[in-house]
Amino acid sequence: MSSRLSLRLSRLLNMVPYLLAHPGISAAEAAAELGVTTKQLMSDLNQLWMCGLPGYGPGDLIDLSFSEESIEVTFSAGIERPLQLTSTEATALLVALRSIVEMPGMVDPTAAHAAIAKIESAIASSDAVVTGKPVDVPVEQPVVATVRAALADTRAVRLVYYSASRDEVSERIVDPIRVVLVDNNSYLQAWCRQAEGVRLFRFDRIEDATELDEPARPPSHAAADAAALDLFQDDPDVPLARLRIRADYAWVLDQYPMHRIQSRPDGSIEAGMRFATADWMARLLLGFGTGVSVLGPPELVTAVRDRAEAALAAYAAAGLPGETEPA
Template sequence: MTGVSTRLVRLLNMVPYFQANPRITYNEAAADLGVSVKQLRDDLTQLWMCGLPGYGPGDLIDFDFSGDTIEVTFTAGIDHPLRLTSPEATGVLVALRALLDVPGMVDPEAARSAIAKIESAAGHAGHHSEGTAVDEPAPIESEAAAAVRTAVRSGRALAIEYYSASHDVLSSRVVDPIRVVLVADHSYLEAWCRTAEGVRLFRFDRIVDARVLDEPAMPPPPAVQAAPDTSLFDPDSADPSLPTATLRVSRSASWMFDYYPLRVLAEHPDGSCDAAMTYASDDWMARFVLGFGSAVEVLAPEGLAERVRSAAVAALAAYEASAATRTE
């Protein structure tokens, strides 16, 4: 977490730095910023992919590289004071609350202070039209999520109602919380599930209800000592025994990258992308893809593509048969 925080601070300050130092060389900039030339190039590549909503030409931060010099040509507003819209403030608040529970957080007090300031600005948004961070109150965290965090901090067992998207069922469980982890912009409760008799990850926004029990959490010591297993959510480090699908995602479904663990493999001129996604069940993956219609196509493996094709053909045949029956 410390390394991520340090890099984030550096990236936020790089655009104003290059504005103040036009045509500076790589060696000079690297020395000023306290990084290697290789790290500087990596940072510039990262910044090149950041910018304003739309994220197309003219929206992203841009640089001019002439010879061995660097000059920023479009700042995307990063050199101006930050002004948050209500949805942006909500996102920041959710992320800050999640970071409070992530082991290794650099300065929890700073995060709590930032939360208080954003909430205060949101509360006064209706009284100030200029210079206000948000334009309407930001929603507070759900009661279920708050109960989960309370159970983790107090070391108490937890009764939850959890929606499993992969099985489309709502189940009741008693769990022994271990920690909260942040994976791909989502907060998860890592806990010992007494029903499954194993460690499970429960996504916060799928915990429908949570109640702190009047008994201590007692996860097995090996489960507490082990590092969180988030490999299923990270295609770069996924369990090699799990299959990976290659998908063609159309531009209209690009929002998927904000909600599912997809890794971009290639981008195409029409705005579509080829992406990789690790999964555990062929049945679940086929249903997942079918839900997007023509917006998502399976490129590989062929077995999964054939399963999706067969299911789509069967569904179309059933629809046509039903339509024919109604017209007779």
């Protein structure tokens, strides 16, 4: 399921209990509370109107009376009732909670462990495996707690952040949007005022965070930008390497954030890849030997050639055969 569909599903599941608790609320008020536009809310209501229990006859579907002036749920199809979990479902939920609680910023660890304890207590008499051993609730790092609080308060944050690709620490002010999980790492998704774009900040690389006394104001399009969840989005501010990849090295396109530009008659592939520093990129490319050649930019070609020649000289000085050729 795409991230956009997943967000919409979560919103639809939360809408019925919310609307039941606020009968007659206007579309504008509900949209502001749910963090969407009025147009998106009306689209969600039309979608929700066609949801319900298996059978999907008129008596099984959620029924709503809605306009931009007033929204009311006339039949909830039982969606607001508490879930009755089977032991298998409860065990799966425990596994998920235990996994996510280890990810900084994803949940409040105290609340998550309280939920784990309640679920374990509820299924203690079933076949589910419950250790019964006391669990020490991990102390949330101050930086993580600050970011989560700023997100809840919709406040801007000043971050001191280590960028691994650039190998540098920078300070920037961001407008938090949400916390996301990508490739088993948790990130703050935020509008970076310095870069003027949506960026992902990995929690374990945030060295310091300060909640500012000013509201977060990410552009309206920022939260809906699904491409912003891509760790290697095509940022025009980052240099682009043009590469020629030998046919038998085509696998690197699947292993690295490269995009295909064109295929050549000899079977080789021309591709592009963004990089932060020429030094880092040169080290990466030399690892491919003659399988990947650099076409540009000139400063990267020079960096790769200089490193390759230095390596060949070191081999020669040691009386060893050199296996690396200049690009």
